[in-house]
């Protein structure tokens with residue numbers, strides 16, 4: 001949003017909680033009170049059905065308002081072969097524009113932003129052409145047409161549809177709210193299940209120049225938890241950001257980010273400056289780093305087109321993070337082509353010795369336009385048509401494609417065994433229960449608190465979350481959380 005504001009647009013930001021009717025009502029009220037001419041909606045794939053409902057409601061009450069859809073799903077409906085090959089560095093003959101999906105979307109939205117939403121919207125509102133086109137009715141818009149700019153009148157509400165804020169835990173002391181920022185844009189990698197490569201064309205925008213302004217905004221904000229809603233895998237950015245927090249004497253703010261392990265290491269070596277950077281980040285409020293570990297199985301990582309780091313190096317990065325007093329969170333993706341009972345067991349075993357303190361378990365979900373999507377369609381590997389067609393299932397929270405761990409004969413494409421599928425679906429919860437209730441995990445928590453007593457409150461928040469999610473029993477962690485009783 002700050003990009004659009006910088007470009008001179010009047011912006012009103014808003015969040016509509018996923019499927020919350022009251023949230024939608026509040027939003028419609030907000031439109032009524034403001035002089036809003038255009039609404040921009042950013043939605044992930046699973047949020048599309050809800051985004052359509054939001055658009056319908058806006059259209060009913062405010063037929064004059066133009067509605068733009070952006071976000072990774074919209075973006076990947078229009079995938080030229082050139083774009084695909086540039087993004088993933090592979091040739092694939094099936095690449096095409098997904099006309100059916102676009103046609104469906106145009107029933108609800110006036111415009112679909114392709115590429116970076118902010119740039120597409122800016123181009124559209126200013127009536128100028130640019131690298132990122134905006135489609136209307138399935139054909140590239142005439143950017144030069146000043147009528148469009150006038151009709152839209154440069155008022156816009158980018159709306160984010162939010163499924164849950166649960167991911168924002170652990171919370172800092174005296175939590176006063178969460179603010180979401182985008183620190184950088186894009187990602188230089190091209191994992192085959194991820195739309196990021198398509199959206200950003202592996203073009204990494206390091207907004208280093210905006211750091212002083214960003215830090216000043218954070219300083220002024222009454223909220224004390226900052227969530228970077230994108231991958232920040234650039235050391236210079238992290239160093240500059242931490243130093244700027246120090247320079248502007250920002251106190252009492254905590255921040256979390258997503259990061260690649262390879263930000264801090266080459267394939268076989270930890271980067272020399274890593275320890276000092278973690279220290280600098282921790283001293284300036286870094287609370288948690290979410291690492292895209294994805295899998296500990298080298299074959300599965302290859303299937304994901306994910307760089308396979310030496311396992312010792314991967315664990316060393318997690319350990320250095322932990323030692324600096326930053327919570328390392330391992331983000332995992334299950335259900336790859338080589339997923340078996342054994343790979344699942346190996347993961348559980350690893351979690352007990354590795355230095356990560358929290359884990360996110362996701363299931364492979366083929367997002368439109370990615371190599372994974374083409375492959376699953378070609379091999380007919382969707383578990384069933386409902387899981388393929390109803391986008392609300394595409395949250396990564398449930399298995400939607402076949403893999404050896406759920407088929408009757410242990411093959412990749414065989415018939416699904418209902419019992420095995422049920423077990424795999426439960427794996428997300430059962431694995432976390434096993435991990436967080438293990439003696440090894442209790443010992444990890446104890447060690448972390450002993451080394452970083454100032455983080456006791458945060459860890460209490462983490463355990464509170466596990467209790468709330470039914471992953472651990474209340475009171476099962478016998479540590480002295482006395483200081484945190486006010487939580």
Ligand code: SF4
Pocket residue numbers: 187188189190191194195196197231260292
């Ligand atoms: S999964 Fe992460 S590292 Fe891989 S392409 Fe997506 S954003 Fe980049």
